[in-house]
Every structure is written in C-alpha cells, then in structure tokens.
Amino acid sequence: MMKSLIAVEARIFNPEIGGGISRVIISLAENLSQLDQGAEEYVFVAWDNAEGWLGKYIGGPCRLHMVAVPGSNGRPAGTPGSATHKSDGTIESLGADLVHFPMQNAYLTSCPSIYHPHDLQHVHMPEYFDADTLRWRLIVYRAYSYQAKFVCVETDWMKDDVVKKLDVPPDNVAVIPIAPPSLPSISMTSWAALAAAQMAGFARFIFYATQTWRHKNHFRLLEALQFLKQQEGLVIPLVCSGHQNEFFPEIQAKVSACRLEEQVRFLGFVARPS
Secondary structure (H helix, E strand, C coil), rough: CCCCCEEEEEECCEEECCCHHHHHHHHHHHHHCCCCCEEEEEEEECCCCCHCCCHCCCCCCEEEEECCEEECCCCCCCCCCCCCEECCCCCHCCCEEEEEEEECCCCCCCCCECCCCCHHHHHCCCCHHCCCHHHHHHHHHHHHHHHHEEEEEEHHHHHHHHHHHHHCHHHHHCCCCCCCCCCCCCCHEEEHHHHHHHCCCCCCCCCEEEECCHHHHHHHHHHHHHHHHHHHHHHHHHEEEECCCCCCCHHHHHHHCCCCCCCCCECCCCCCCC
C-alpha cells in the first residue's frame, strides 16, 4: 500500500528566537519519529541550518529535507511585509499529499493544509505590535485559516476565538493539544543540583521560561514580587530563561525600579541538556 506523504513546514531561521514555535516543531519531529505503524510518511522541510537543531530528532517514518536559505533578494514565505505568499514549489516537488503549518507563517498552495494560528494576541492586544506586523497578522491569519482543511488549536477557548474572530466554520477547527517533547531522564545528583543552583545564583527560586516579549507579562510578575517584599517581608528569588529580545532593556529597567536586582536573574537562552 502506498503511504501518504505529509510535509511539515519547519523553515525557521534561529530556533533560539523561535520561542514556542521551535519547541512545537521539535515536539512533532520527536513524537512522529516514534510511530511504528500507520500509512503516513513525514518530511520536515527546513532551511539548510536545521541539521544541528532538528536533524537529531528525526527518525522512523520521518525524514529531513533541507532548502537553501534565500539570499538578500529572497524572502521566506509569510514574513511580515510580504502579506500572503505563494509556495516556492518545494512541497509540490516532493509530492506531498498534505502540508502541516505548525507556525503562523505559511503560504498559499493548492496542496491541502493544516494551519496552527496558536493565538490571536494581535486581536486582543494590538498595542503590542507595530503597524506593519499588525497589518500582516490581520491579513495572513485569516487567509491561511480559510485555505486550511483544518485549523488546529490547543483549547476550546482558542477554538471559539478562531470561529468568532476569523469567521472559520466550527467544523473546520480541531482542538488537539500539542504533545510535549520527551525530555531525557536527568539524574539530579548533588553535583548537578549544585551546578544548577550556581547558574541561577539561588538554591531555591521561582522559574519562568519564556522570551522577553512584552505580552509575556514579566512586569506583572515583578510587581508581585515587589508587593511580597514590601508588604509581607518575603524575598522570593526569580530566575528567567529565554532569548532576550528588544523588550529586554525595559524589563531590566523595571527590575531596577522595583528594587529587585538582588533577587532576579536572567540567564538568556539555555540549551536543552544532551
């Protein structure tokens, strides 16, 4: 029996700044690679820098197909400024029966598709986006949702949001939680525990893992720690990991304004242990 070929779009330039999207792609690769039955094969389409960050998770019914990163005159599909973008022909040349877009960036194609918008924060918090990015999101989220055979979301609330805000028929929206990556078992020996504490600077602490985007609400967390310190006399250390983007200086200023320098640490991107 001929197997169906499912293309999974994984063209992100830098997994460190890809945030949750890179984790979603890795999770798909890792979990689909463990399948030992079924009538599907999977090809992850990625830029030619993907061997290092994605290739090690590919196996079983999955394979990696790498595409050269476009030059200065090229533009990856679906980036802000390009609005909707047509397929470059890669998945069609591979003979894909279906393409899965596990990210907001996608492209127009005659190949049946699954689309993940993940959230509609630009609808609820437009103040967090510049005019070009907001305009791009308003165009492409609706266009790629209309194109898709199914729009996949993780919660019933998000399904209602997509139905109401993007006018997608309810039968075209599927609630499917994303499987987490299967992290290797790590033995926390006394040495490993000590090393982790030294990296953070504290023996016990609250841990918050996310990029320093404005909408991740570091401000409110810092204000809560300030309240506990001033009103209750509780000094609770906080350790944050994640890529430090252009909003990070404002978060640093907030730490200083709240006088929390001695109890807050930012580690930047922390690679997954091997």
